[in-house]
Amino acid sequence: xxxxxxxxxxxxxxxxxxxxxxIERALPALGFVTASNVRVGKVIRLRVEAxxxxxxxSLVEDMCNRFLSNPVIEDSQVEVLQx
Amino acid sequence: MSQRxxxxxxxxxxxxxxxxxxxxxxxxxxxxxxxxxxxxKNVDAIVIPGGFAHGDYLRCGAIAKFSPVMDSITSFAEDxxxxxxxxxxxxxxxxxxxxxxxxxxxxxxxxxxxMQQIEFASTSNVLGQQASVGDxxxxxxxxxxxxxxxxxxxxxxxxxxNRIVFRYTDxxxxxxxxxxxxxxxxxxxVGMMPHPERATSRLLGSTDxxxxxxxxxxx
Numbered sequence: 001x002x003x004x005x006x007x008x009x010x011x012x013x014x015x016x017x018x019x020x021x022x023i024e025r026a027l028p029a030l031g032f033v034t035a036s037n038v039r040v041g042k043v044i045r046l047r048v049e050a051x052x053x054x055x056x057x058s059l060v061e062d063m064c065n066r067f068l069s070n071p072v073i074e075d076s077q078v079e080v081l082q083x
Numbered sequence: 084m085s086q087r088x089x090x091x092x093x094x095x096x097x098x099x100x101x102x103x104x105x106x107x108x109x110x111x112x113x114x115x116x117x118x119x120x121x122x123x124k125n126v127d128a129i130v131i132p133g134g135f136a137h138g139d140y141l142r143c144g145a146i147a148k149f150s151p152v153m154d155s156i157t158s159f160a161e162d163x164x165x166x167x168x169x170x171x172x173x174x175x176x177x178x179x180x181x182x183x184x185x186x187x188x189x190x191x192x193x194x195x196x197x198m199q200q201i202e203f204a205s206t207s208n209v210l211g212q213q214a215s216v217g218d219x220x221x222x223x224x225x226x227x228x229x230x231x232x233x234x235x236x237x238x239x240x241x242x243x244x245n246r247i248v249f250r251y252t253d254x255x256x257x258x259x260x261x262x263x264x265x266x267x268x269x270x271x272x273v274g275m276m277p278h279p280e281r282a283t284s285r286l287l288g289s290t291d292x293x294x295x296x297x298x299x300x301x302x
Contacts, residue, residue: 015187015232016257022192070142070178072185073232 002047003056004081009069010041044068053080086300089116089126091156091172093136093147098169098280102132105280109293111300118150128165128209128299129156131172133225133278143171143186143228144178153179165209165302166272170226173264173274182265182274183241184233186226190257194227198288200252201263201277205245208270212298220291222277224255224263229276231258231265241265248273271302 011017019040027035050056057080060068064076088106092099092115099115106113116123118136123129137146147153153175160166160181168176176182189195203211203218233241238260241247249264256276264275279292 011187016190016230018188018190018192018230018257067145068141070145070185072177072183072234073187 001051002049003053005046005048005056005060006079006081007044007046007060007064007068008041008077008079009044009064009074010077011039012071012073012075015073041074056080087112087114087126088128088130088299089114089123091116091118091129091131091152093118093134093150095136095138096132096134096171098133098171098278101278102130102169102280105283105292105296106130106300108283109296109300111296116152118147118152121151121155123152123155123159128302129159129167130299131156131166131168131175132280133170133172136171136175139171139228142178144174144176147175148179157181160267160272163269163271165299167210167299168272168274169278169280170224170229170276173276174228176272176274181272182267183237184231184259184265186228186276187230187232188228189226189230189255195229195255196225197223197255199224199255199263199277201249202252204247204250205266207245208248208266208273209302210248210264210273210275210295210298212301213294214298219252220249220282220295221289222279222282222292222295223288224277225281226256226276229256229258231262231276233259244268246270249275249277 020038024038069076250261282289282292
């Protein structure tokens with residue numbers, strides 16, 4: 001079976017996210033004065049073949065731990081979108 | 084003596100010939116090692132130079148760890164062979180796990196290209212053979228992702244083991260503990276963001292990189 005999977009890689013809590021901070025400092029210029037805790041990460045979408053949704057999820061989690069994210073500075077969250 | 088230096092070239096590397104020229108000017112031998120080949124050609128030391136290995140796709144250095152040459156370099160390093168990663172080469176060394184931590188975007192969100200003063204914090208490594216702790220050098224930086232970070236316990240361990248090789252005297256990028264370069268436990272693997280090969284002639288504004296490359300050649 002094919003599964004569409006979405007991976008969200010985000011800067012680990014406690015790690016400075018200069019990209020997010022820069023956006024946060026820029027938002028008030030447009031009048032958005034209430035935004036805070038802006039964090040910038042990335043999204044990776046992929047299609048995998050697996051026997052079940054759970055298998056697809058653990059397969060992609062393995063990819064995250066070994067390649068798609070750097071656990072020193074990033075967290076990753078895997079979501080199976082559809083089978 | 085590390086008279087023959089292998090300089091690694093990935094697709095996207097752009098400092099390999101500057102590095103080779105600098106080594107040859109010091110009477111060392113240097114040759115390119117293509118990333119797709121695992122043969123290290125019996126070189127005595129390795130430099131992973133600056134640039135954008137594999138386009139820096141995904142993360143700086145992330146794809147480079149799959150290049151066949153990196154398996155050989157990991158074995159070479161584990162056997163005590165001298166390895167120097169400069170700039171993108173430092174990022175590659177952290178991604179392959181030869182050095183701890185990671186390099187994230189500069190705190191000011193700017194690409195930085197400037198002459199920078201760094202200070203030797205430890206000399207028990209392949210670059211410190213002719214130096215003393217506290218020696219100050221002018222070496223240029225040229226990076227967007229040079230903001231070093233690691234877990235607090237890793238920093239404590241590195242400081243206890245004298246593994247911080249260089250600190251910036253005026254931190255340009257937000258790097259943790261002003262770190263500009265670190266080494267592994269044995270001191271044979273060093274990663275640094277500044278470019279010593281670009282500080283080898285008065286015409287370039289500094290000759291302070293010469294001592295570092297000489298130290299590598301003598302390692």
